[in-house]
Structure formats: C-alpha cells, structure tokens
Amino acid sequence: MISPPVLKPASLNCIDCPIKHRAVCAYCEKSEMAMLEMMKSYKTYPAGSPIIFAGDRMKFVGSVVTGVARLSQTMEDGRRQMVGLLLPSDFVGRPGRSYAAFDVEATTDVILCRFERKPFEKLLKDIPHLRERMLEMALDELDSAREWMLLLGRKTAREKIASLLIIIARRQNAVQDETHTDVQFDLSLTREAMSEYLGLTLETVSRQINALKKDNIIALEKKRRVVVKDFARLLSETGDDEDGGFLV
Amino acid sequence: MISPPVLKPASLNCIDCPIKHRAVCAYCEKSEMAMLEMMKSYKTYPAGSPIIFAGDRMKFVGSVVTGVARLSQTMEDGRRQMVGLLLPSDFVGRPGRSYAAFDVEATTDVILCRFERKPFEKLLKDIPHLRERMLEMALDELDSAREWMLLLGRKTAREKIASLLIIIARRQNAVQDETHTDVQFDLSLTREAMSEYLGLTLETVSRQINALKKDNIIALEKKRRVVVKDFARLLSETGDDEDGGFLV
DNA sequence: CAAATAACTTGACTTAGATCAAGGTCGTTT
DNA sequence: AAACGACCTTGATCTAAGTCAAGTTATTTG
Numbered sequence: 001m002i003s004p005p006v007l008k009p010a011s012l013n014c015i016d017c018p019i020k021h022r023a024v025c026a027y028c029e030k031s032e033m034a035m036l037e038m039m040k041s042y043k044t045y046p047a048g049s050p051i052i053f054a055g056d057r058m059k060f061v062g063s064v065v066t067g068v069a070r071l072s073q074t075m076e077d078g079r080r081q082m083v084g085l086l087l088p089s090d091f092v093g094r095p096g097r098s099y100a101a102f103d104v105e106a107t108t109d110v111i112l113c114r115f116e117r118k119p120f121e122k123l124l125k126d127i128p129h130l131r132e133r134m135l136e137m138a139l140d141e142l143d144s145a146r147e148w149m150l151l152l153g154r155k156t157a158r159e160k161i162a163s164l165l166i167i168i169a170r171r172q173n174a175v176q177d178e179t180h181t182d183v184q185f186d187l188s189l190t191r192e193a194m195s196e197y198l199g200l201t202l203e204t205v206s207r208q209i210n211a212l213k214k215d216n217i218i219a220l221e222k223k224r225r226v227v228v229k230d231f232a233r234l235l236s237e238t239g240d241d242e243d244g245g246f247l248v
Numbered sequence: 249m250i251s252p253p254v255l256k257p258a259s260l261n262c263i264d265c266p267i268k269h270r271a272v273c274a275y276c277e278k279s280e281m282a283m284l285e286m287m288k289s290y291k292t293y294p295a296g297s298p299i300i301f302a303g304d305r306m307k308f309v310g311s312v313v314t315g316v317a318r319l320s321q322t323m324e325d326g327r328r329q330m331v332g333l334l335l336p337s338d339f340v341g342r343p344g345r346s347y348a349a350f351d352v353e354a355t356t357d358v359i360l361c362r363f364e365r366k367p368f369e370k371l372l373k374d375i376p377h378l379r380e381r382m383l384e385m386a387l388d389e390l391d392s393a394r395e396w397m398l399l400l401g402r403k404t405a406r407e408k409i410a411s412l413l414i415i416i417a418r419r420q421n422a423v424q425d426e427t428h429t430d431v432q433f434d435l436s437l438t439r440e441a442m443s444e445y446l447g448l449t450l451e452t453v454s455r456q457i458n459a460l461k462k463d464n465i466i467a468l469e470k471k472r473r474v475v476v477k478d479f480a481r482l483l484s485e486t487g488d489d490e491d492g493g494f495l496v
Numbered sequence: 497c498a499a500a501t502a503a504c505t506t507g508a509c510t511t512a513g514a515t516c517a518a519g520g521t522c523g524t525t526t
Numbered sequence: 527a528a529a530c531g532a533c534c535t536t537g538a539t540c541t542a543a544g545t546c547a548a549g550t551t552a553t554t555t556g
Contacts, residue, residue, distance in 0.1 A: 451536085519536085
C-alpha cells in the first residue's frame with residue numbers, strides 16, 4: 001500500500017474537502033460555484049509519457065491528483081536537469097502564460113485534474129481566496145527551489161542522495177517520528193530520474209545508494225521500495241542544519 | 249556612469265511612476281493612497297553589510313532601489329550558496345512569514361525601500377492590484393530559480409561564467425542589440441561572490457574569466473567593469489538555446 | 497514461462513574543478 | 527608616498543565525480 005502523500009498547506013486540493021488527506025481537486029465537492037461551471041476534467045497519463053513540452057501552447061493548468069511527475073529542462077546537447085518534482089497537490093502550469101517554459105513528464109502513472117487555462121485565469125481574477133492560495137504556493141515553490149539550489153551547488157553526491165530520500169519520505173507521510181527507524185516509502189524514480197534531479201550521473205547515484213545500503217542506513221526492496229533503517233543517521237548525512245524546523 | 253537597471257515587468261517599482269527607467273518605489277509619487285499612509289522608509293546599507301540573517305525576526309519587507317544585494321544560504325561547515333541576486337526592483341522578504349529563511353547581504357551600497365511587514369500584509373489583502381503583482385513577481389522568480397538550477401546542475405564552469413555575465417549585462421540594460429559588440433557593464437561582484445552564485449571556487453572563477461579574456465571575448469577594466477568584445481560569442485558559450493526568446 | 501527489454505550494478509580509467517600555496521594589483525589610509 | 531588590506535591571479539597537485547564498458551537483475555511481453 002502506498003502511503004498518502006503530504007499535501008502542501010497551500011495547495012488547491014482539499015481546500016474545503018472533508019477528506020483531509022486524499023488528493024481531491026479543490027471545489028470538487030462543494031464551495032465556490034463558479035469553479036464547478038468551469039471546464040474541469042481528469043486525465044490520466046501513463047508512466048513515462050510526456051504531459052507537455054517546453055514551448056508548447058498551454059491550453060490548461062491543473063494539479064496532480066495521484067502519481068509523480070517531473071518538470072525538467074533540456075540543453076541542446078541532451079544534458080537534462082529536473083527543476084521540479086511534482087507530487088499530489090502540486091500545481092502544473094503558469095496562469096497568464098500561453099507557452100510552457102519547461103518539459104513536464106509523468107514518472108509514474110499520473111492523474112491530473114485539469115482546468116482550461118483561460119477560464120481559470122478569469123476565476124483567479126474573481127476569487128481572492130484562489131489568488132491568495134496561488135501566491136502561497138508560488139512562494140513555497142520558490143523556497144524549495146532555493147533549497148534545491150544549495151543542494152545542486154554545494155552538496156556532495158552522498159549528501160544529495162540523502163537529501164532526496166528524505167524529501168520523498170516526508171512528502172509521502174512515511175515519517176511519523178524523526179527518530180523512527182524502519183521508515184518505508186516508494187522511491188518511484190529510476191536511477192536516471194534521480195540523477196536528473198540531483199545533477200549527477202546515474203552511475204554515481206547507483207554507487208551512492210549502494211554505499212548507504214552497505215553502511216546499513218537503508219535497505220532496498222522490490223519495486224523501488226526503500227526502507228530507512230536509521231533515519232537519524234540518514235538525516236545527518238544530508239549536511240543540513242539539524243534544527244531547520246525552528247523557523248515558524 | 250552606471251547604466252540604469254532593467255526593471256522587471258512585474259516589480260513594485262514604477263507601477264505608475266512617470267520616470268520609467270529609474271528605480272523609484274511604487275506609489276512614491278502618486279496612486280493608491282493607502283500606501284502613502286503606511287510606514288515607509290528608505291534605508292541605506294553599506295557594501296558588505298548584512299541586511300538580515302536567516303532565522304531573524306522579519307519586521308519589514310521591501311524592494312531594492314539602488315545597488316546589488318544577495319540572498320544566500322550557509323551550511324554548518326561554511327559552504328555557501330547564493331540563491332538569489334537582488335537588483336533594483338527586486339523584492340525582499342516574504343509577506344506572511346515572520347522569520348527570514350535566507351541571509352540577505354548588501355554586495356554594493358544598497359538603498360532599500362522598506363515597508364513594515366504587518367501593514368504591508370494588510371495592504372496586500374486590500375489591494376488586488378498589489379496581490380497580482382506579488383504573484384507575478386513570485387512566478388518570475390520561480391522561473392529564474394529554475395533556470396539557475398539548470399546552470400548549477402549541468403553547466404560547465406565556463407558556461408556558468410558566460411551565463412552570469414549575460415544575466416548581469418541584460419539586467420543593466422547594457423545590451424541594446426544582441427549582435428552588438430562592446431557591451432559594457434559593472435560586474436559589482438567579487439570573485440568570491442561570483443563563486444557563491446555559480447557553485448564554484450573563487451580560483452575557478454578567476455581562471456575562467458581570464459580564459460574568456462585570453463580568447464578575446466571580454467576585456468576587464470578598472471573597478472570591476474567588463475567590456476564584452478564579442479557578445480554573440482559569449483552567448484554561444486552559455487550552452488543555452490540560441491532562440492530562447494520565442495516563448496511569448 | 498521464456499525471451500526481450502529496461503533498469504541497475506560494478507570495475508577501470510579519465511578529468512574538471514577543488515585545494516593548497518605563493519605572489520601580484522589595486523585602492524585606501526595615514 | 528609608503529604601507530596596509532582586500533582582492534585577484536597563477537601554478538602544482540589532488541580527488542570526487544564523470545565516462546566507458548561489461549555484466550547482472552528486474553520487469554514486461556509475446
């Protein structure tokens with residue numbers, strides 16, 4: 001069983017939804033009527049398929065309901081860097097812009113709750129609540145992009161891997177207690193996808209993951225499932241401040 | 249003479265200001281009266297001085313009027329990564345959050361137009377126009393953070409340097425014509441600051457800059473002034489798509 | 497269920513950039 | 527104008543991560 005993902009506080013999902021920890025689109029059940037009248041549709045993208053390419057015309061925006069998608073950028077010679085990891089409740093697309101700036105690709109099967117862009121933009125004008133949420137989401141994304149920049153610019157390969165594992169574990173609600181051992185979660189990313197996230201090669205990713213295994217910090221199971229055997233130790237391998245949480 | 253900086257389209261500055269290309273705070277001259285009633289003050293920070301440290305209580309938000317500031321993150325062992333370069337019109341601080349998430353430091357002398365955070369947050373609620381601008385600014389920042397991630401994760405040292413030079417040249421309005429030669433601008437950053445921006449060491453920065461000089465692509469003048477002798481060539485050294493501009 | 501394919505591991509070797517260590521320039525201070 | 531300090535350059539050496547090249551293990555498909 002896959003643990004339910006952590007919904008970001010300012011997501012579009014679950015705004016008024018009674019089911020607090022499942023990813024159901026905003027306004028699906030009740031609340032602002034206008035939203036209901038808008039063209040809204042769910043679409044499933046199979047694992048590995050493109051959702052949109054950089055430069056394509058963007059007809060919709062939306063949010064991830066289930067699955068994992070990624071936002072990435074490609075250089076002419078094929079070098080690729082992931083610039084966003086999209087988990088349930090994350091927003092896709094930029095209101096007010098008609099062309100995509102980045103590639104979006106489904107990593108696992110993805111269900112997207114889509115809104116036509118134009119009517120969504122109109123709603124954004126009309127519903128202050130929605131605009132506030134969008135601002136909060138953008139600022140949260142910006143903060144995590146900036147932490148990611150520290151990772152890319154300054155961390156060692158091992159620190160990068162440890163950081164990624166912890167980010168994914170946390171977003172999957174797998175971590176109840178930071179001192180807990182045997183935290184389990186689905187990685188859902190291939191070695192190549194991880195290397196694109198971390199600015200490494202897939203060989204380096206493989207070596208570092210196996211080094212963590214050899215040091216008895218994690219164990220690897222079938223189907224890209226990870227068991228963290230020593231969470232505190234994994235945390236200390238990230239290079240991050242121990243008490244990053246004191247910032248309210 | 250220093251060229252006037254490029255104001256981002258969605259900045260708080262110059263919203264209705266008749267002087268289009270000087271950095272004057274929003275509403276300084278006219279427009280929304282509420283803004284005038286708010287506690288607003290200008291403060292000058294000398295080059296090299298801290299504006300705020302990560303974790304400090306944030307009493308104000310504001311925007312850069314003149315000068316260059318930087319946003320950075322520090323690891324316990326002293327590794328530092330710049331995560332934002334703040335030029336005139338850029339916003340500092342996060343409304344709705346009481347503690348700073350990153351260090352902010354003046355690189356050159358900086359004049360900041362500051363607003364007390366609480367009343368600013370109230371204004372943000374009341375003036376839709378302002379909220380829209382904040383959203384636009386956040387999304388622009390997010391886009392540039394993501395491009396920066398590609399730079400940090402995948403570019404070579406030479407590509408990083410070329411990219412930085414072009415970003416700074418563009419933001420200073422120094423580039424009228426992309427094919428133009430003899431584009432001149434103030435770098436305003438020490439080798440160390442550049443190395444923190446690019447995820448390199450200062451020695452590597454120095455070597456790469458001198459390599460560009462040796463290849464007759466740039467020339468270095470007194471007072472950190474740079475002359476680009478072959479702009480097209482510099483552009484081609486960034487590794488970026490030639491025609492990134494087709495996205496409207 | 498076997499064959500095919502995709503994903504992962506591991507080893508040997510290379511290299512871009514880091515590190516360590518002097519010196520050299522420039523601008524400011526007395 | 528000498529002396530100081532901050533900034534920059536350059537060389538020699540080291541090393542973390544990249545590259546190339548087989549193999550091995552999972553997962554999917556016919």
